[in-house]
Amino acid sequence: MTKSRRTRQLSSEEKRLWSHVARHVKPMRGKVLPPEPEPEEKSAPTPAPQPASPAPVPPPLLPQKPTLPPLAPVERKTLTALRRGRKDVDSVIDLHGMRQEEAHFALLRFLHQAQASGYGLVLIITGKGAAAVGSGLFEERGVLRRMVPHWLRLPDLRSLVIGFEEASPQHGGSGALYVRLRRRRGAG
Template identity: 85%
Template structure:
């Protein structure tokens, strides 16, 4: 059983439109531009549409977008083991606990930028565990930095600095601290 191929012939308007589109792109090597179709005689009752009138109908090119934000990657298992066993040290440390949220965020941003520009690859951020303090009010929220610092590290504006992060080992603060891997500065090394 053979299949009949159904190929429809292009109308003169479609040929004219294709020719218009094809003339605005660079042809492939060795391929000539399609010839300009000759206009057909139309009855006087229907005016021939002009190609220029069709140009605005074509959809605009999509705007160029920034590349997607790279996903966070966990700290390598070997690096974590070396940190836990004391065979590797962090390059720099910042202690945020006791700070208010706004000042901690500001300090964190400056710390990460300085650490990256100094060529540091692994830093320790101490947030504190957020335990109940004596004299804390009933409505006072505890452990805000412990919860907010990971959120800040996931934000798109810090992806140019942060590769990934993990909870620190007990000797470095455990759940009240984070190991953070930093990206190398562009143009460095």
């Protein structure tokens, strides 16, 4: 026994709305726009005409920015090749010893230059955040180590960064990150 699928008929308001939406798009090749629905006659007496007030105009739809895909980890094959010394990173930046704002600007500049140079994999050294002698009460250990991954996840860097992973011990271990970069648009 097969179940027949019951479909609900569109109300006149739904048909009118669909017609309105369909008029604002270009039909696919070989397709035509749906016909305008006939205005439904109401049997109820019409109310007295009111002074015409302008109908509210819906705001225009703004084009949405395409959402970027989630960050992807560096491939295992690439990590193994890096760890065994069969592959090198394309470029390196050492941020440790810099203040947070200075490091952020240096990181942005470095990533833009690396992408413009066509690099695919770079190493960012943040340092492990050893305790500084005579550090103040509010000084934190490992600020860059904590902040660089946060910066790499921000939307403004997502056009540059595909993903990142903690570096292998010979490249700095937990005090460094491998970062995969996107190819520049228009680059072959």
